[in-house]
Amino acid sequence: MYFSQNLSFLHPAKGFLRLLPLSCLMLTACVTTSQNTTKGTGSASDAQWKTHQQELAQLRDYQTRGSFVYNGGETKTYAKFFWQQYTPEKYxxxxxxxxxxxxxxxxxxxxxxxxxxxxGKTHMSDVPSELIYQLTGMEIPLDDLTSWLTGSPGRATEFTLDENHLLKTVMFEQNGEKWQLDYISYDNKTVPMLPNHLELRQGNRIIKLKMDSWTLKK
Structure with missing residues (x-):
């Protein structure tokens, strides 16, 4: 498989590259109202958590947009992102x-x-995270991110809930590396409530996502 050189905008020489608002990709506008997560004693066996998980599992077609930050030491990126989920395995x-x-x-x-x-060059692979890494130098656990975006632990079995029975932290291991996912806040205007700020950390790597809006198709 052929991989091109690293994308220039993903490897600025100094600091983060600041981007302008991406109004052209806003399919449905809405202003998010944040509700910060707080330390709680929610249990994975709670009825409220189980109901919330059932609601998330019913989401099939949705979109979100916002800002993306990746700081991996030598690789630093700031960009606007647009995520469109068609099915659990297609996005x-x-x-x-x-x-x-x-x-x-x-x-x-x-x-x-x-x-x-x-x-305009297109590169193909059967492993999305490897394709991103080879072209950009960014290590992103894409296989699980589709679940984490909506506030579901996905394949992870070690996690905590906040006092509102929403996901607070997720701990997981991938390729011998331990990651921690922290949910900072949720959008309390969406039904079900969906995250609007989360952070992923592994060693000196930090990935931050802030969602400006959600569009859910019924």
């Missing part, structure tokens, strides 16, 4: 530059991932 991720133009577009289907760069 699209778009990262844009200051003018709102495509810099990276990833489409994932069962057993096939396509990544298109700003020059």
């Amino acid at each position: 699209r991720l778009l990262l844009t530059n200051p003018l709102g133009s495509r810099e990276l577009e990833l489409t994932v289907e069962p057993d096939l991932a396509r990544l298109t760069t700003k020059d």
Whole structure:
């Protein structure tokens, strides 16, 4: 498989690259109202948590957009993102530059991932996270991110809940590396309530996602 050189906008020489708002990709506008997570004693056996999980499992077609930060030491990125989920195994991720133009577009289907760069070149693989890493240097656990975006632990079995019976932290291990996912706040205007700020940490790697809006298709 051929991989191109690292995308220039993903490796700024100094600091983060600041981007302008991505108004052109806003399919349905809404203002999020945040509710911060607080330390709680929620149990995975709670009826409220089980009901919330059932509601999340019914989500099939949704979209969210916001800001994306990746700090891996030498690799630092700031971008606007647009995520469109079609089915549990089919989604699209778009990262844009200051003018709102495509810099990276990833489409994932069962057993096939396509990544298109700003020059129009397309690269394919059956492992989306490896495709992102080879082209950008960013290590992102994409296989689980589809669940974590909506506040579900996915395959992780070690997690805590806040006092509102929503996901607070997730601990997991991948390729011998221990990660921690922290939910900072939720959008209390969505039904079910969905995250609007989360952070992933592993060693010196930090991934931050802030969702400006959610669009849910019934």
